[in-house]
Amino acid sequence: MVLHTVNKSPFSHCLLEQCLQVIGDKHALLLLEDGVYAALTSSPAAARLLQCHSERALAVYALAPDLRARGLLERGLLACVEAVSYADFVRLAGEYDSVQSWF
Amino acid sequence: MIFSLAIYGAPYSSQASDSAYRFATAALAGGHSIYRLFFYADGVHNATRLAAPPQDENNLPRAWRQLIEAHAIDSVVCIASALRRGIINGEEAERYGCDADNLAGGFEVSGLGQLLDAAVRCDRLITFGD
Amino acid sequence: MSAKAKKILVVSSHAPYGKSTARESLDAVLAASAYEQDLQLLFVGDGVFQLLKQQDTSATGAKNLAATLPVLPLYDINDIYVHQQSLDQRQLTAADLVLEVKCLDSRQVAALMDRQEIILSF
Numbered sequence: 001m002v003l004h005t006v007n008k009s010p011f012s013h014c015l016l017e018q019c020l021q022v023i024g025d026k027h028a029l030l031l032l033e034d035g036v037y038a039a040l041t042s043s044p045a046a047a048r049l050l051q052c053h054s055e056r057a058l059a060v061y062a063l064a065p066d067l068r069a070r071g072l073l074e075r076g077l078l079a080c081v082e083a084v085s086y087a088d089f090v091r092l093a094g095e096y097d098s099v100q101s102w103f
Numbered sequence: 104m105i106f107s108l109a110i111y112g113a114p115y116s117s118q119a120s121d122s123a124y125r126f127a128t129a130a131l132a133g134g135h136s137i138y139r140l141f142f143y144a145d146g147v148h149n150a151t152r153l154a155a156p157p158q159d160e161n162n163l164p165r166a167w168r169q170l171i172e173a174h175a176i177d178s179v180v181c182i183a184s185a186l187r188r189g190i191i192n193g194e195e196a197e198r199y200g201c202d203a204d205n206l207a208g209g210f211e212v213s214g215l216g217q218l219l220d221a222a223v224r225c226d227r228l229i230t231f232g233d
Numbered sequence: 234m235s236a237k238a239k240k241i242l243v244v245s246s247h248a249p250y251g252k253s254t255a256r257e258s259l260d261a262v263l264a265a266s267a268y269e270q271d272l273q274l275l276f277v278g279d280g281v282f283q284l285l286k287q288q289d290t291s292a293t294g295a296k297n298l299a300a301t302l303p304v305l306p307l308y309d310i311n312d313i314y315v316h317q318q319s320l321d322q323r324q325l326t327a328a329d330l331v332l333e334v335k336c337l338d339s340r341q342v343a344a345l346m347d348r349q350e351i352i353l354s355f
Contacts, residue, residue, distance in 0.1 A: 002347065002349075002352070007232065018246070018277065018278045022277065022343055023343065024340070024343025024344065024347060027343065033119075033122060085129075086125050086128070087129045087133055089129065090106075090130045093229055094104045094226070094227060097347070098351055098352045099227060099229050099230070099352060099354075100352045100354055101229070101230040101231065101232050101354040102246065103111075103230075103232025103233060103354070109353070111254070111257075143257060143261075144254070144257050184257075214264065215260060215261055215265075216265075218265075218353070219241075219265040219268045219270065222239070222241055222351045222353060223241075223268065223270060223351075230353065230355075232354060232355070
């Protein structure tokens with residue numbers, strides 16, 4: 001079980017798409033830094049994230065401090081995205097066997 | 104849980120080292136330990152003791168130093184990355200005939216093998232890429 | 234390989250030259266080879282461009298990555314994988330690459346990651 005992190009915006013990078021290509025069942029995704037723009041309902045990755053969440057039970061997290069810094073916390077975010085703290089990031093890193101960072 | 108962190112981003116250039124710092128702080132606050140911080144590529148710029156950012160800005164190199172000292176964290180700067188980028192300790196400065204050194208206290212320069220050692224001896228290795 | 238060898242996967246996902254990350258991943262792999270761990274290497278995304286034949290950096294000043302990659306088997310690094318879909322998207326085949334690699338589909342990449350204790354991401 002792998003926790004994947006993505007730190008680039010899906011509006012200008014295909015990193016998230018690449019991550020979702022290889023992400024396995026029971027893996028999870030944590031969006032951080034500019035990666036949190038993927039949590040917007042307008043995100044080019046929105047449909048794919050919702051699909052992975054509903055069909056494969058993919059857990060999708062986004063770092064709340066990064067959402068807040070970018071003015072996104074009160075915006076329309078995808079229902080499948082759970083905002084988390086750094087303490088949660090640490091906990092998730094421990095819960096999964098390893099961490100793959102896409103940057 | 105024992106963590107090792109690999110940090111590739113320079114402060115003030117990308118958010119990577121800031122994220123790594125916050126992760127490290129949260130891990131320690133949560134009762135976990137950090138086996139090693141490994142600063143690689145542009146990440147070596149976190150180890151300068153000469154950064155002088157404006158007063159109202161976060162001084163990340165200083166924050167790292169304080170965290171490293173407070174928790175006695177093993178902190179390694181990749182020597183090949185550092186020498187290429189002009190991050191240098193007294194010993195290496197002398198060897199290469201440089202007229203100054205700038206490596207902050209608390210950081211050690213060593214080889215890439217220390218990244219692998221960090222991976223082998225921790226429970227989880229987290230990469231903070233830029 | 235020692236009995237306590239740890240399963241470590243190096244994931245290399247950047248194209249060569251534009252950024253130093255690809256070079257740094259190779260340096261890390263070569264350094265890691267001395268530690269007798271269970272080391273595996275995966276090229277994915279633009280990382281597959283590192284393996285392309287006929288790279289010539291003589292007019293750019295960069296070190297030619299494709300000239301160094303073939304030494305990996307000499308360092309006992311034989312588990313070298315490439316993500317097939319990344320090749321397909323770039324209209325490349327295994328014949329375009331400087332190294333003999335094992336091609337994995339997306340499910341196999343996920344399974345490869347699942348087998349690891351540590352992932353070093355580049």
